[in-house]
Amino acid sequence: MLNTPERITTDILVIGGGSSGLWTAKGAKEADPNADVLIVDKSFRDWGGLMHLSGGDLEVCRGGDSAEDWVKDFTYYWDGLCQQDVMETIWQQSHEIFEEYQRLGCTYLKDDEGSYRSVPQRSLDHVRLFPVAVKGTGGPNARAAMIREMERLGVRRLGRIEITELIKKNDRIVGAVGFNYVTGQPLIFQAKAVVIAAGIASWKPSYNQNTACGEGPCLAFRAGAVLRNFEFLHIWNVPRDFEWEGQTVLMPLGAKFVNREGEVFMNRYSPILGPNTDPHYITRGMALETLAGRGPITLDLSAIEEKDHPIVRPKAGRHLLHYDKLIDEGIDFFRDKFEWITQVQLSNGAVETGENGETAVKGLYCAGRCRSLDPGVYMGGFALMTTAITGRMSGRAAAEFIAGAEAVDLDTKAAASMLEATFAPLGKEGVTPAEVLTDLQKIITPYDVSILKTAGALHRAQQQLQQLREEKLSHLAAADPHYLLKLEEVKAIADVTDFYLTAALFREDSRAGHFRADFPHRYDDWLCWVNLYNEGGRAVPKKKFVPTADYKFPVERFYCDNFTF
Amino acid sequence: MIRFINAELCIGCGTCVENCPLDTLRMNDEGKAYIAYGDDCHSCYLCELACPVGAIFVHPFKKPFPSPFSHLKEGGEDNA
Numbered sequence: 001m002l003n004t005p006e007r008i009t010t011d012i013l014v015i016g017g018g019s020s021g022l023w024t025a026k027g028a029k030e031a032d033p034n035a036d037v038l039i040v041d042k043s044f045r046d047w048g049g050l051m052h053l054s055g056g057d058l059e060v061c062r063g064g065d066s067a068e069d070w071v072k073d074f075t076y077y078w079d080g081l082c083q084q085d086v087m088e089t090i091w092q093q094s095h096e097i098f099e100e101y102q103r104l105g106c107t108y109l110k111d112d113e114g115s116y117r118s119v120p121q122r123s124l125d126h127v128r129l130f131p132v133a134v135k136g137t138g139g140p141n142a143r144a145a146m147i148r149e150m151e152r153l154g155v156r157r158l159g160r161i162e163i164t165e166l167i168k169k170n171d172r173i174v175g176a177v178g179f180n181y182v183t184g185q186p187l188i189f190q191a192k193a194v195v196i197a198a199g200i201a202s203w204k205p206s207y208n209q210n211t212a213c214g215e216g217p218c219l220a221f222r223a224g225a226v227l228r229n230f231e232f233l234h235i236w237n238v239p240r241d242f243e244w245e246g247q248t249v250l251m252p253l254g255a256k257f258v259n260r261e262g263e264v265f266m267n268r269y270s271p272i273l274g275p276n277t278d279p280h281y282i283t284r285g286m287a288l289e290t291l292a293g294r295g296p297i298t299l300d301l302s303a304i305e306e307k308d309h310p311i312v313r314p315k316a317g318r319h320l321l322h323y324d325k326l327i328d329e330g331i332d333f334f335r336d337k338f339e340w341i342t343q344v345q346l347s348n349g350a351v352e353t354g355e356n357g358e359t360a361v362k363g364l365y366c367a368g369r370c371r372s373l374d375p376g377v378y379m380g381g382f383a384l385m386t387t388a389i390t391g392r393m394s395g396r397a398a399a400e401f402i403a404g405a406e407a408v409d410l411d412t413k414a415a416a417s418m419l420e421a422t423f424a425p426l427g428k429e430g431v432t433p434a435e436v437l438t439d440l441q442k443i444i445t446p447y448d449v450s451i452l453k454t455a456g457a458l459h460r461a462q463q464q465l466q467q468l469r470e471e472k473l474s475h476l477a478a479a480d481p482h483y484l485l486k487l488e489e490v491k492a493i494a495d496v497t498d499f500y501l502t503a504a505l506f507r508e509d510s511r512a513g514h515f516r517a518d519f520p521h522r523y524d525d526w527l528c529w530v531n532l533y534n535e536g537g538r539a540v541p542k543k544k545f546v547p548t549a550d551y552k553f554p555v556e557r558f559y560c561d562n563f564t565f
Numbered sequence: 566m567i568r569f570i571n572a573e574l575c576i577g578c579g580t581c582v583e584n585c586p587l588d589t590l591r592m593n594d595e596g597k598a599y600i601a602y603g604d605d606c607h608s609c610y611l612c613e614l615a616c617p618v619g620a621i622f623v624h625p626f627k628k629p630f631p632s633p634f635s636h637l638k639e640g641g642e643d644n645a
Contacts, residue, residue, distance in 0.1 A: 043586040052586075053609055160588065182588065206627035210607040211586055241626045243608065290634060318610040325625040342633055434604060438631075447633035482588055482602055 002423050005177070005186040005416055010038035010156070012398045013176060013191035015163050015216065017041035018049015019384055020368020020391035021197035022146040027395025028195075029153040035399055038156045040178070040189070042198070042485075043211055045159030046150075048143030050199065051384060053208040053318070055246050056106070056138015057129045059121070059381035060098040067091035069126045072553050077124060079511035080527050080546055080555040081229075081375040086355055088552070090373075090389050097388045098130065104145035107133035109310060119249050119311060121379040122559075123273050129381035131249065131311045136319035142384070161187065162485050163215065164422045166194060166223045166364065167410050173223060173363035174408045177418045184426075184481035186419045190410050192402040195357070195365040195394050196220055197387075200234075201347040201496040203441050207236070207243045209345055213489040214496035216370040220351045221495075225359040225366070227532040227539065230349030230496075231503035232376025232513040235450055237279050237286060237297075240339040242326060245319055248380025249311050251276045254303030257286065257340065259294040272562045278377045280513045283342040284565055287451045296339040304334075344441075344450050347496050348376040348513060349503065352531060352544075357394030363401065367394035375529075376513020377559070426484050430477030433486035439468050440493050444500070452517040458505045465497055499539050503530045506541040511560050522560055567606040567623045572597050574620035581612035581621055604628075 012028050014021045017039040025037045041047065061070045070091040075082045102108070109117040109131045118128040132138030150157060163178035167188075175190040201214025221227055237257065238244070256264045256275040266275040269285045286297050304312060313334065314320040326333060350372035357365040368387035371394075443464045444450055448457035473494055478484040508519045509526030528543040548555055567589060570581070577596040590612060591601040598620075600606075606623070613621040 043588075044583055047584075047586050052611075204607070205630055206607050208607055208609050210605070243627055287633065318614060321610050321614065322625055325623075329625060343630055442631045442635075445631045445633050446636045450633065485588070486605075 002186055002416070002420055003184065005188045005419055007188045007190065007412070008038070009190045011036040011192050011402050012038070012395075013189050013194045014039045015176065015194065015196045015219070016049065016198035016368070016370070017046065017157060017159075018197065018199060018368065018387070019051040019142070019146075020370070020387035021049065021195075022150065023388045023391030024195045024197050024367050024395035024398070025155040026146070026149055026153060027392035028399040029155060029395075031396045031399035032403065033153075035402060036156070038158065038189070038191075039150075040158045040161040040163065042162055043159060045157050046147050047159070048146065050209060050211065051387075052139050052143045053245070054139040054384055055135070055319075056132040056142050056384065057249070057381040058098055058101070058108070059127065059129050059379060059385045060094045061091040061126075062095045062098065065126045068552070073124045073127045075551075075553055075555055076557040077122060077127070077377060077559045078375050079522060079558045079560050081512060081529060083373070084551050084553060086373070089355065090386060093389050094385055097385060101142060101145065104149065106138070106141050106145055109133050117311065119252050119380070121248065121252065122278050123276050127379060129248070129379070134315050135246070135310065135312070136314040136317035140317055162488055163219065164488055165418045166219050167415055167418070168223060168361070169408050169410060171362060172408065173361055174410045175415070177415050177422070179419070179422065179481065179484070181481045181485040186423065188410070188412065188415045188419070192405050192407055193363050193365065193398040195367055195398050196351070196370050197367040197391060197394070198370055200350055200369045201493060203344055203444055203493060204437060205343055205345045207238060207343070207345055208245070214347060214492040215488065216366070217350050218492045218495050220359060220361070220364065220366060220370070221532070221534055221539070223364060224361045224534055225364065226352040227349055227499060228352040228372040228529050229375055230347060230499040230532060231507045231530055232348035233344055233450055233500065234346035234348050234376065234378065235280060235283050236343055236345045237282055237340050238343045240341045242322075244333065246312065247279070248378070250299075250301065250304070253308045253312065254301075254305070256300045256303070257282055257297055258300050259289045259297060261294065263294075265289050265294070269565060270563045278379075280377050281563055283451055284515055286340070286342050287447045291447075297341070298337045299340055301334055342447070342451060344444050347500055348374065349496070349499055355393070356397035357390055358397060363405070365394040365398050367391040375511070422488070423484070425477045425487055426481065427479070428477040430475045431472045433476060433478070433483060433490045436468065436472050436476065436490045437493065439472065440490065440497055443468070444497055448517070452515060453504055454516070454518045455505060458501055462501050462505070465494065465501065469494065499532055502539050502541055503532060506530055510565070511558070515565060520565060522558060527555065566608055566626065566628055567600055567603060567612065567621070569622055570598050570600060571620040574618050576618055578617060580615045580617065584611045584615040586611065
């Protein structure tokens with residue numbers, strides 16, 4: 001029997017308390033100090049999301065660069081799939097965020113003359129990241145600074161809460177339901193606007209990214225929002241046995257992946273760029289080398305110069321603790337050779353929004369990585385900067401929306417019945433979420449599903465997923481509220497796996513982070529996004545063409561053309 | 566992955582429980598922290614860093630993830 005739900009009322013409900021959620025709240029409260037803003041986070045209150053675990057480095061358009069320079073770089077890097085107007089606005093605001101973080105006490109690395117150090121990214125003309133002053137302190141410092149801001153602005157926060165459904169009334173979002181997975185208390189939230197800032201989906205790769213499982217995009221999709229960029233996976237090259245934060249600064253400073261013969265194999269796949277490129281291209285090279293019997297792959301750091309050690313060597317915090325523990329295990333990251341593998345980390349799919357984070361559903365906004373910007377190729381410092389900017393945008397937009405919106409009473413009975421459905425597997429015997437998670441990891445991981453994709457392999461994965469749904473997902477059970485959380489997570493991961501397979505199969509083209517071995521080139525009729533529409537609960541893929549006629553800059557250079565794949 | 570919490574050293578302050586992003590740790594009836602959901606640990610070290618008495622040890626190695634090539638070894642299937 002369900003406990004009586006606790007009802008909580010606010011003006012703006014922010015789902016997720018990481019970088020984007022915190023900046024959403026800051027943006028909303030600065031726009032309207034009288035608005036009540038409540039952040040609910042799945043993890044502990046004030047943990048700050050994955051920002052807490054990040055390096056803290058930021059991509060900033062500054063110095064002699066203009067936002068237009070950066071938009072040209074991104075149009076090229078993303079093979080045309082760049083919302084130029086949105087990205088120009090974002091890079092125009094990046095320096096402001098950089099300044100604000102410094103005003104809040106964060107510090108960034110400077111040289112002896114007092115100029116900021118920076119690291120160019122992916123052999124692009126302009127894009128660069130600005131490293132934190134002391135490697136290992138960046139994420140915790142940014143998190144602490146933002147929590148102080150929440151205190152100053154009077155933002156309410158709650159932790160250990162999983163949101164399971166949004167509540168709609170007259171086609172407008174008016175709240176959400178969820179539960180506290182420590183106490184088991186069911187919760188009903190009434191809000192004038194909801195901002196989802198809950199990140200994207202991971203397949204729990206143990207790369208300090210095991211928290212967000214795609215619940216955010218799934219909530220939005222079920223409410224009627226449109227999804228985008230699900231054919232792109234965040235697939236990374238990682239040490240086989242442990243994680244390492246900060247790889248995006250290693251390659252520009254001289255690190256090179258090599259095969260068993262010591263050959264810098266990316267020179268073969270890209271004579272133009274060589275080893276200094278994005279992991280999504282390197283993982284393709286790694287897969288091909290492994291299939292050709294030239295594995296294992298290792299990383300050669302010998303060319304990194306001493307002057308760059310402050311950028312790459314951890315000096316404090318959990319990064320230094322991790323480095324020291326590896327030393328205790330007989331592994332010196334900067335001296336020893338060890339195997340690197342490709343690993344599926346995250347989905348890159350998220351919600352399609354308007355410029356300020358508004359979705360196709362009235363009263364619902366998305367921010368941060370839950371808002372789709374990029375097609376799967378990455379750069380260091382991108383997420384931390386863009387989550388801040390899109391968070392602030394959504395917060396301001398939500399504040400403006402509630403100023404003109406009437407409060408709508410939600411249907412408590414309907415909300416309670418949603419909660420009854422959520423709690424139905426609790427205390428029952430059945431399939432464990434851990435078992436389903438392992439199965440989902442096995443479905444998504446094969447190289448022909450995730451890296452060198454083929455129609456045959458993607459169809460095979462779809463059949464495996466269907467079988468999993470029939471045999472296990474419908475029999476999931478939770479021994480206690482903690483496992484009820486895990487159950488909700490694997491349900492979302494299963495839906496994200498479905499979205500991925502649908503979109504990856506649909507795009508018969510290769511560009512940016514998506515490579516089809518059976519369609520290995522880019523084709524002009526695929527200069528489009530793959531949007532997923534909710535039609536009767538099914539994700540239906542459709543092309544949404546890039547509006548080249550409205551673009552400020554022509555799409556005439558393609559980063560993917562630098563490769564021989 | 567988290568390996569152990571030394572119950573003799575643990576002073577029962579609950580800081581590690583509060584600081585675990587994945588709810589891996591809980592307090593037992595004796596008022597000590599224990600590993601309740603060890604499989605959920607993602608080796609972030611926040612508990613170990615927060616512990617005021619050094620009672621926690623997290624090993625730097627991560628939980629194994631399926632290999633992209635294991636389906637070749639298992640069934641010899643290759644659709645590439």
